[in-house]
Amino acid sequence: MDLNTCLRKMELVGVLAFATVDEEGAPQIRNISAIYYEPDALYFFTARGKNFCKELLADGRVQILCYTRYKEMIRLSGKAYAVDEDEQIKWRDRIFQEQPNLENVYPKDTKEIGIIFCIDHAQVEYFNLGVNPIFRETYALGNVIVKEKGYDITDKCVGCKKCQTVCPQKCITEGKPFVIQQEHCLHCGSCYEHCPVKAIERR
């Protein structure tokens, strides 16, 4: 898997879930389909009066979730910003040209209540539970440092094999220390909980 294929899959799925945080620090989620894809960025339309817009302008952090027909999950984490005033109409027109059904929601001049946001720096995670062992990978869109999650086995490892026994995906390799195959790890924490010498750390 790779970044471009992930972005193309998102485009093909079309309707994605966008999560933000509201002024009370609570999670907010909604479907968005009015998105235009460039190879290195995505542009999306919402209305200025929506809480979604308020949340994007106040904070900007957004996570986008895509679930494909092949049961893959793709998750993009980035910061959205409002596109410059003189570029707004260009991107709005592209979105409405590509998705004529939007004209039913915002007919004629009423689409002027819209605002275009862009995400061009993001971390993109691919996660496939439908293969055995499960598979995950992370990519960078733009110049971002990818934040690794999950667990690592440290030098405190005594090689007792307990972690291998309790791993649901059998993704721990013997060695000094033992090693978690990160691309196959569920992040379930079973090895971490069971290690008798506390050799396993959260990343």
Place this chain on the structure above:
Amino acid sequence: MDLNTCLRKMELVGVLAFATVDEEGAPQIRNISAIYYEPDALYFFTARGKNFCKELLADGRVQILCYTRYKEMIRLSGKAYAVDEDEQIKWRDRIFQEQPNLENVYPKDTKEIGIIFCIDHAQVEYFNLGVNPIFRETYALGNVIVKEKGYDITDKCVGCKKCQTVCPQKCITEGKPFVIQQEHCLHCGSCYEHCPVKAIERR
């Protein structure tokens, strides 16, 4: 539409997007399908080592989004809590019996890393962009007070009809004051922005 039909639609869609907030106050979203539905509650499985579990235990606020094959959006907002210790296995077994594929992810005893959460108080929003005008409604699961969103026209209204002209969904009725048909409102804010006498308030 009604609460029970919404819950049944969620059950039929199966794989839903769950949003939480992490320790840095950032939005986090992932797909969850290991859910068991009762008429008045939903129970779901995750692993104790996942960030998702950490976020649920630390904060508990969650929004769940469902997008149906009929292009309806259903959004549940509630607080999740870990089920009592002596009820954990009962609910886990029900989820695994109903969804045998989970055994591929957490085989045999490895499912002991799981934890069951329950949501039995929530606000459930139904939103359908595929009808004209669009349609929305909100329901309560358990004893919760539904928080209304969108806009209201106050007594400052002078009846100039500007709001009717700019409403994308033509959902404003004449009167003293004019009235927004809340079940058809996009919450786009167009009437609010254009009202010449600032008669429209955010709810």
